Amino acid sequence: MDKEKLEAYHRENVRLITVLLVVWFVVSYVGALLAKPLSKMTIFGFPAHYWVSAQLSVITFVVLIFVYAYAMNKLDQKYGVEE
Numbered sequence: 001m002d003k004e005k006l007e008a009y010h011r012e013n014v015r016l017i018t019v020l021l022v023v024w025f026v027v028s029y030v031g032a033l034l035a036k037p038l039s040k041m042t043i044f045g046f047p048a049h050y051w052v053s054a055q056l057s058v059i060t061f062v063v064l065i066f067v068y069a070y071a072m073n074k075l076d077q078k079y080g081v082e083e
Contacts, residue, residue, distance in 0.1 A: 009079045016071055020064050028057040 032053035041048035076082040 005079060009075065009081070012075055013072070016068065016075070020068055024057075024061060024064055027060040028053070031056055 032049060035049035035052050038048035038052060039050075043051040073082065
């Protein structure tokens with residue numbers, strides 16, 4: 001792989017990671033702030049906003065893992081570095 005293709009591959013990889021991290025951050029932290037009205041309810045002894053944001057964060061993180069794997073497979077095929 002020549003240097004220009006390698007740099008383009010790396011740029012696209014970093015862009016993908018950045019977008020996925022921003023999505024994860026928004027869901028994890030901003031979601032907890034938006035769910036604050038649920039704080040009067042409890043689920044298993046925890047405030048509902050904490051419970052909802054924690055579960056949503058984990059589910060989102062797992063989905064992002066699959067999205068990253070799929071997108072990287074496509075990127076690998078595009079640059080001819082697939083396994």
